[in-house]
Amino acid sequence: MKMMGSGGCVDCHGTNRNGGRLWPNFWQVAPSITATRLVGEHTQDSHGHEGYSAETLARAITKGVRPDGSSLGAGMPRWSMADEDLKDLVSFLLED
Numbered sequence: 790m791k792m793m794g795s796g797g798c799v800d801c802h803g804t805n806r807n808g809g810r811l812w813p814n815f816w817q818v819a820p821s822i823t824a825t826r827l828v829g830e831h832t833q834d835s836h837g838h839e840g841y842s843a844e845t846l847a848r849a850i851t852k853g854v855r856p857d858g859s860s861l862g863a864g865m866p867r868w869s870m871a872d873e874d875l876k877d878l879v880s881f882l883l884e885d
């Protein structure tokens with residue numbers, strides 16, 4: 790998956806997608822984006838959100854919005870990519 794490679798999601802979300810602090814902007818934290826974490830609702834903690842579906846996840850990646858419609862912080866880039874790539878990325882993230 791090329792988007793997950795160098796220069797993409799792994800730079801901030803990590804190779805295991807467990808997230809972590811950004812460098813040098815260490816006060817920004819990229820949340821875990823494992824499938825379990827994305828699908829599961831966890832609204833109590835920081836980076837809390839309702840469970841993502843394929844639709845809301847695609848929207849989060851391109852428009853920077855959580856399932857409830859609130860905006861993600863500026864630390865998360867808004868991505869533009871071909872529909873096909875976005876579809877592949879979303880199914881990869883939700884299945885694996």
Ligand code: HEC
Nearest residue numbers: 792797798801817818819820836838849861862864865866
């Ligand atoms: C420059 C660093 C950076 C890169 C690169 C990046 N992200 Fe993020 N991402 C973040 C940060 C920081 C947040 C948390 C924003 C916030 O706190 O509101 C985030 C949030 C998210 C969320 C929301 C998770 C949640 O808990 O609601 C998803 C989904 C996500 N990123 C997916 C991706 C994908 C997929 C890619 C690659 C196409 C990617 N990110 C690349 C920094 C990054």
